[in-house]
Every structure is written in C-alpha cells, then in structure tokens.
Amino acid sequence: NAGVTQTPKFQVLKTGQSMTLQCAQDMNHNSMYWYRQDPGMGLRLIYYSASEGTTDKGEVPNGYNVSRLNKREFSLRLESAAPSQTSVYFCASSAAGALGAFFGQGTRLTVV
Amino acid sequence: QKEVEQNSGPLSVPEGAIASLNCTYSDRGSQSFFWYRQYSGKSPELIMFIYSNGDKEDGRFTAQLNKASQYVSLLIRDSQPSDSATYLCAVTEGTGTASKLTFGTGTRLQVTL
Numbered sequence: 001n002a003g004v005t006q007t008p009k010f011q012v013l014k015t016g017q018s019m020t021l022q023c024a025q026d027m028n029h030n031s032m033y034w035y036r037q038d039p040g041m042g043l044r045l046i047y048y049s050a051s052e053g054t055t056d057k058g059e060v061p062n063g064y065n066v067s068r069l070n071k072r073e074f075s076l077r078l079e080s081a082a083p084s085q086t087s088v089y090f091c092a093s094s095a096a097g098a099l100g101a102f103f104g105q106g107t108r109l110t111v112v
Numbered sequence: 113q114k115e116v117e118q119n120s121g122p123l124s125v126p127e128g129a130i131a132s133l134n135c136t137y138s139d140r141g142s143q144s145f146f147w148y149r150q151y152s153g154k155s156p157e158l159i160m161f162i163y164s165n166g167d168k169e170d171g172r173f174t175a176q177l178n179k180a181s182q183y184v185s186l187l188i189r190d191s192q193p194s195d196s197a198t199y200l201c202a203v204t205e206g207t208g209t210a211s212k213l214t215f216g217t218g219t220r221l222q223v224t225l
Contacts, residue, residue, distance in 0.1 A: 033213070040120070042217035043156070043200065058212065090155055097204040097211020098144045098163065103155040 002026050004104035006091050012110045013081040021076040021107050023091030031094040032074035033058075033101060034066060036087040043090065049074055081111045115139075118201055118216035126224050131188040133219050135201030138182070144211070145177055145184045148200040150218065156200055160186060191223045 004025045013019055025032065034046040035058075045058030049068040063085060065077045074093075078085060088108050092101040115138040125131045133147075144163055148156035162168045162175040162184065174187040184203075188195055198218040204211040 031211075035215075040217065043215040045212055045214070048212055092213075094213075097213070098161075100144075100146045100158045100161050100202075101213055102158065106155050 004091055004093050004102055006089075006104035006107050008107060009105065010108050012112065013078075014112060015082060017081050018077065018079050019081065020078075021089055021091070021109075022073070023075065023104060024073045025091075025093040025102075026072065027093060027095070027102065028071070029093035029095050029102075030071070031096070031101075032068065033092040033094070034064075034074070034076045035090045035092065036060065036085075037090060037106075038087050046076065046089075081109075083111045085109065086111045116201055116203055116214050116216035118199075118219045120217060121220040122222045123219055124222045124224055125191050127191060127193060129191050131191045131195065131221055131223070133186040133188075133199050133201075133221065135184045135186075135216055136182055137184070137201075137203045137214075139203070139205055139214075140179075140182065141205045142182075142203040144204045145175070146202040146204075146213070147173075147175060147184075147186045148202060148215075150198045150200060152197075188221075191221075193223050193225060196221055196223045 007022045033048040035043040047066040049055045052071045091104040094101040147160040150156045160175040172189045176185045200218045201216040202213045
C-alpha cells in the first residue's frame with residue numbers, strides 16, 4: 001500500500017545541472033501536484049495536472065517543467081538548477097478537489 | 113492572489129488542554145477546507161476536512177467553518193505531546209479534479225508536559 005512515492009529522497013546539484021524528480025501514485029487518482037516548501041513560506045504550488053494529458057502552472061512555475069506520463073506518474077524537471085531552487089519538494093495526488101490530497105515523502109534538494 | 117492566513121506560532125498548550133488553531137481565507141468562492149498535520153522532517157498528513165458551515169468532529173479533533181466570516185478553525189481536545197507538530201490549513205475553490213489546494217504557512221503547536 002505505497003500511496004504516493006517520490007524519488008529520490010535527497011539530492012545535491014551544482015548550479016546549472018539538470019535533474020528530474022519522479023512521482024508515482026497507486027490510488028488511481030486523477031489529479032497530481034508538485035509543491036515546494038521553504039521555511040516561513042508554506043507549501044507553494046509549482047504545477048498541477050487535473051488529468052492524464054493536462055498540466056497547468058501553479059503559483060511558482062518559473063524554472064520548472066512537468067510531464068504527466070500516464071495516470072500514475074507525474075515528473076518535475078529542473079533544466080538548469082539555481083540556488084533559489086533549494087527546497088523540499090512534495091508530490092501529491094487527489095481523486096478530486098473536495099477530497100483533499102495525499103502527499104509523498106518529499107525530496108530534499110540542495111543546489112550549490 | 114488567493115490567500116490563506118495562519119498565525120505561525122508557536123502555540124504552546126499544556127498536556128490535557130484544548131488547542132485552538134485558526135485560519136482565515138480570502139476567496140469567498142472557496143468550497144472545501146482541510147487541516148493537515150506535519151511533523152518535523154515529514155510530509156503533510158490529512159487529518160480533517162469540512163465543507164459546510166458548523167462543526168465536524170472526529171475523535172479528539174473538531175473542525176469549525178464559518179463561511180460568512182471566511183474563517184476555519186481546528187480544536188484539539190485533551191492535547192497530547194504527540195500532537196506537537198505544524199498544522200496547515202488548506203482550501204480549494206472547487207470540488208472537481210481541476211481544483212487546486214492553497215495552503216497557509218502553518219501554525220506550530222507545542223504540547224508541554
């Protein structure tokens with residue numbers, strides 16, 4: 001009963017490097033989300049996908065791209081990492097907005 | 113910009129007391145309201161949701177919603193040290209799959225022995 005699984009759990013990047021954060025859910029949820037969490041800033045939405053094949057920008061999309069590969073998987077890509085992208089990244093999924101979202105365990109990313 | 117406001121705390125309550133956590137939101141179109149608990153270094157965990165004005169109880173937790181005042185609260189009765197965590201308020205403007213969750217910055221609760 002995995003729920004939402006994110007990989008990797010920790011990552012250190014150099015400025016300018018690229019990487020992809022992976023997320024998969026096994027709850028047959030339609031909606032998936034990527035948030036970042038910074039001290040004092042709460043959870044801020046980066047991108048979300050209401051259904052397979054659709055993606056939309058959230059509050060802080062600059063510097064990120066996403067792919068909804070299928071109903072289960074939603075990846076987040078940093079093309080050229082910057083120190084300002086140092087954060088904890090959470091993936092979440094939801095059956096519908098009224099039912100709330102369930103979170104993965106997070107990825108702690110440090111860009112040096 | 114839709115906003116969800118919470119006092120960052122810390123809110124300190126003695127063991128066995130009632131903890132009261134508050135949240136206000138700016139979008140009158142908000143329809144669904146959630147409380148998440150987040151332990152340090154862990155991911156947010158959904159503990160309560162409420163859609164209608166009034167109170168909703170689940171064990172030691174009671175969520176209260178007042179749409180006219182744009183206010184939602186969480187009461188924790190008989191607070192335990194294990195309740196020490198950050199509590200995040202979240203709202204959505206709709207109920208369908210395209211609804212986005214907007215979070216407050218959270219209130220840190222400390223339950224003291």
